[in-house]
Amino acid sequence: MPTVPLVPTVRRRRLGSALRAYRLEAGFDVLEDAAAAMGWDRSKLSRIETAKGAIKIxxxxxxxxxxxxxxxxxxxxxxxxxxxxGKKGWWQTYTDLAAPSYVDLISLEDDAQSIRTYSPQLIPGLLQTxxxxxxxxxxxxITRTTxxxxxxTEVRMAxxxxxxxxxxxxxxxxxxxxxxxxxxFPTRPGLMKEQLRRLLDAGKLPTVTIQVMPLTAAAHPGQVGGFSLVDFPHPMPSxxxxxxxxxxxxxxxGEDTKLFSEAFEQVVAAALPVDDSTALIATLEGKAPK
Structure with a gap:
């Protein structure tokens, strides 16, 4: 019976990437040398680092x-x-529907300790009604059926x-x-009022911080586009x-994520303070049609 190749899940990719980083830090620039230390051949370690093979705990x-x-x-x-x-999460039920990159995002959120996000066009998915x-x-x-x-939508809520x-x-x-x-939303005028109320309620959670980038903000790195930094418990990289x-x-x-982390701090500095942001959201919620 043929062997079914392992699917390179985002967890395997993170594991492989971390192991490769530690190998290089240790001075094992050549895969054969590192593999020999374990009594493995080069291909086994290569498969582990590229998420095409599993490593025993x-x-x-x-x-x-x-x-x-x-x-x-x-x-x-x-x-x-x-x-x-290789553990399957609740989202595996939707793998026929959701793109692989979206499944990866859900898996990352499940493992993450924190997320820092700048959203220039939309309410972030974790805060949407x-x-x-x-x-x-x-x-x-645009290609999806009703x-x-x-x-x-059910996936996003979950x-x-x-x-x-x-x-x-x-x-x-x-x-x-x-x-x-x-x-x-012309056909659903009360929708935005409900969404703004959701932001106000979420902002009361001790683990949620919401700031608003005002229309009058100075230039900042986020103007290039939105992004999210997904952070994991130490020592795993973001x-x-x-x-x-x-x-x-x-x-x-490391260098790429450091760049985005520095950019995010500049975005934070350009945004309204938390209390002012909450006041602005509350004002807009009060004016929104029911």
Missing amino acids: ADVPLLLAAYGITDPEQIRPLEELARDA AAYAREIIAATA EEVIAL RQAVLSRPGKPLKLRAIIHEAALHQE MVETENLKGSSYVEG
């Missing part, structure tokens, strides 16, 4: 020890990734469970451009997610 600390890493705080997150690499989500999905997923739009998950709710810092708060009509794309690597 018990082999993770052994491989890291070969790289000179024995700190349990560094080892534990990689063991958890190895354990969960079902009615708002359905309108936006219908307008942007049934698929409804299903994708994603929001990370904000209230027991023990370790996701920390969300969202910078939303004021233009997105003035969105109008990832950057950007989105367009075809779905999400991801940026990995």
